[in-house]
Amino acid sequence: MGLRSLWEALKIDKAPEAKTNRLAFLLLFIIAAVLYITEPIQAPLTEFYSGLQSFLLQDQGFPVPSNEMMISLAKQLLLKAISLYFILFSAINFLEYKAEINDSANITSGDVDLNLTLPRTLRDYKPVKIAWKYYPSMLVLAAAMFGVQISSILFFKIPYYFAASMLSMTIFEQIYEERNIFQAMEASASLTKGFKFYIFVQFFALNSVLSLAETFLLNALASSLWAGSLIRAILFALLTFASGRLAGIVYKTTRLLHISLDVLHQRRF
8 A cells, every 4th residue: 555545546437337426426526515605704613713712821701602603513514424425435436346457466376366246135236325225334433433533632633543544444344244333343453453554644645635735726726715615625525535445445455465464374384
């Protein structure tokens, strides 16, 4: 995993059904654009943080969250919840994409197949339907991780990043290995053993690259609220689909590494 993984993650049009994938990207872009455009010019969260800073440093009254702030938070939460579906959809699109090149590798004494195979119950389903079937599990896992994120703020979110990396394979283990959510979490912890830091770095790098791109484009091109909202929306959609593809890449690569180690261990003994 490295720069090649990041580059592959950005190839969001590389999917089993390109037309469906483009329509999904357009839909997410429209949803994000509508929510961004309806935001106030002066961000309510900025005002609240300023008031909180005054409360902490200048002994002023504790700022009361405004209705605009609560609506803004609700919009962000809604957009995050919607994006979870598209992340899962994009990840499955990557894992189910059949490249022209044979996807196998030679491990010392024989070939190891890198292709993941859907269980029989899902083989007739398209990625759109598979993602919808497992979307509730994504929401449950995201809600649990949100609790971890809030509780780890005082620790610079280190416990959250550790837990997020450890459980990053959970949904894929549910889909491809037909495990329940608790078994999938245990399997994910086993698969990511020794790779948590690399997983964190991959997603951190992807977010950083697109965050820098957003800052540059907003400073260079955003002359109005509409322009800024559209730039933010398209980069949000790109980040969502790229994050899904990167999750699929990390899962497939990690599975390959474990298979390779198992084969070498068996051959050795």
